[in-house]
């Protein structure tokens with residue numbers, strides 16, 4: 001049975017930004033009680049409708065655009081563990097972007113890995129190649145760690161980059177250190193402000209299910225309140241921890257769906273009009289739950305499955321593009337959104 005004081009808590013949160021204490025009560029109350037959880041999901045959907053609307057955009061994505069040289073790698077990350085792992089080639093990236101454009105996609109992201117200490121010139125050359133190929137009217141989000149300087153970001157801004165990622169996964173410094181031993185929280189925090197200085201929007205990310213179960217409500221609360229300080233933050237990924245056989249955390253249990261959905265809803269109440277993206281670790285059915293918990297309003301529907309396809313002598317643009325592997329979930333995403341009574345823009 002729902003808790004009546006919980007309903008009042010949500011009514012107050014619908015009117016104003018919840019404080020830290022209120023956010024923690026909202027999260028705890030929903031994790032402990034299924035009826036409260038349903039109330040929270042409904043409140044988060046209402047906030048989404050009133051702040052962002054119920055229209056969703058379909059976007060594209062290209063991952064592994066750079067190798068990851070963090071040492072050690074993040075404990076939850078399955079990328080770059082195999083010596084055979086290769087970054088996507090610039091040719092592939094450019095061809096995939098043209099494919100997205102022809103299919104009506106207007107925004108895409110370039111993500112991972114990270115080259116610590118870099119000024120960003122490797123990523124700049126990829127963005128430059130996209131620009132030189134004639135792409136002028138697509139919005140690009142880059143997400144390759146705190147490995148870019150302000151000047152490089154300013155140059156990228158002139159070539160279509162609108163947003164830069166600084167994904168913390170958690171704002172708990174100790175947990176961050178144990179999960180991302182090759183990374184630096186303070187470098188990321190400085191980078192978050194560098195993004196502002198470069199005049200770009202910021203994108204971030206949190207992972208549900210990291211750390212000990214009993215400390216997670218505080219971790220989620222403090223992480224959301226921490227992120228609220230960045231006025232230029234426009235979007236947040238919520239990933240859901242899922243063990244992969246290749247990672248050091250392979251024996252840790254996956255994050256329960258309800259818990260990840262509670263984090264999505266709490267993010268909607270704390271961050272209001274920011275985009276709350278359902279990211280890695282959610283299967284297609286779970287994604288529906290994430291959207292019903294107030295996630296949105298972007299759906300990544302076209303992804304390059306890169307396999308380091310380089311141009312061969314005699315290739316034409318058409319036959320090169322036909323060798324690309326692009327996963328396309330637009331029809332499934334449209335059907336899902338339709339079923340929920342929402343709209344695709």
Ligand code: SF4
Nearest residue numbers: 068073074077112113
């Ligand atoms: S920085 Fe990104 S790609 Fe590199 S290990 Fe961490 S999560 Fe994986």
